[in-house]
Amino acid sequence: MIMQNKRLWSMVLIVALLLFIPFVAMQFTAEVNWSLFDFIVAAVLLLGTGLLCALVIRKVSTINRRVVICAAILVALALIWLELAVGILGTPFAGS
Template sequence: MHTAPAPQSRPNAALRRLIWAGAIALLVLPAIAMLFTSEVNWGPEDFVVGGVLLLGTAFVLDRVIGSGWSRRTIVLTGGAVVFVLVFVWAELAVGLIGSPWAGS
């Protein structure tokens, strides 16, 4: 009789779920805000760009957490990924460095 191997628990599964849930929640938040105020005015292209940025970041963080690297390397790499996300988001919103894609 052949028995299937026991399923291996994914390391940091709760953290991975939290990252994905956070990315989705941050993407849904402007849609909810648009129902209650005219201060938030996102178009479809804003949601596409936000989705690419947030879900892309969640994907990269998920891969980094599951990489098997040391905790220090995971924290430093994850921090760098989040820093890049925040920088790109701010550049698109207000134009920190004045790129052609700046929102100002």
């Protein structure tokens, strides 16, 4: 139980550190302009991806399947992130 909490807190810390990058960039340039909603969506996407990969690593027995499933999760994250940022798929959720 303690190890799972440690893993969860490390994921939360990594997500916070990743979100700190655009926050700092916003202080120095007008090119990065995130709202609170953008930070919340990014945190949910990143933390959800980390938790899903941790679940796959814990529940899937073979390494090859773990790699394939985690790679698919990361591709899904990239596609969602790109769609929200620039609208590569042309959905109504596009950011541009």
